[in-house]
Amino acid sequence: MLRMFVVLVAFCLGVAFATNSQSGVCVIKLVKGKLVSVGDCQKNDGSEIARLMKRDLKMKQKGRCDILYKSKCFHAIVYPTHNANFEDAQAACKKHKWKLGNVYDVMNYLLLQDFFVTMIPADQSLINVWTGMTYTNGNLRLTSGKEATFPEQLWKPYSNTQWTNVVFAVRKVRKKNTRDIFNIAPDWEYNGVLCED
Structure with missing residues (x-):
């Protein structure tokens, strides 16, 4: 259920995220309507995506950001x-x-x-x-x-x-x-x- 909600919100917002994990870089983005994780992503349960979406949604609500990266708009x-x-x-x-x-x-x-x-x-x-x-x-x-x-x-x-x-x-x-x-x-x-x- 959480994953479906995350996919729906990401689809509506057109979001892409990048994070650093202990073993390298993890890129999470929307590709053809599905969230795709590329790189060294440790979690596959949607919790990391949800956390990033909450953080970046706050930034996006402040004003229109085409791309959010490390809290930069x-x-x-x-x-x-x-x-x-x-x-x-x-x-x-x-x-x-x-x-x-x-x-x-x-x-x-x-x-x-x-x-x-x-x-x-x-x-x-x-x-x-x-x-x-x-x-x-x-x-x-x-x-x-x-x-x-x-x-x-x-x-x-x-x-x-x-x-x-x-x-x-x-x-x-x-x-x-x-x-x-x-x-x-x-x-x-x-x-x-x-x-x-």
Whole structure:
């Protein structure tokens, strides 16, 4: 009964959760109407899902969050064309009293990818999404100034050190050896924006 209730609530809210267990990462998300656990998930009775849903429901009730991750509320903006430079992306977030968002770690990146891929316009194969992160002095940094680290498969900076803004690519079909998170000049125009409360 609890599992059916959890599935119904998750379906209605469009929820995906990520947790850390002692043995690794556990991702719980809704796939084709069913809750699916991927990774090192210790409990299979629905109690962990229910706990996460209660926690994140409180966050979601405060305001519309497209993605909740570690109590951080993310919002996705996607335009039909590549018409938003960095300044436009900042303004889009500010309009809603948000700020440009961060990608905190690999799990956060994967959840963002899963959400943004559903927003890629039908006539496009990928979108690039502005973040508030920066690339300075050879380091990838969050908006707080704290250094962020990602594996080489994801973070591939261009050698132009004057390109200090950071975007991430979202593809309908993932390809190997591509730049997934990278630095770019602020005047380039893309169609995705990641905002955060």
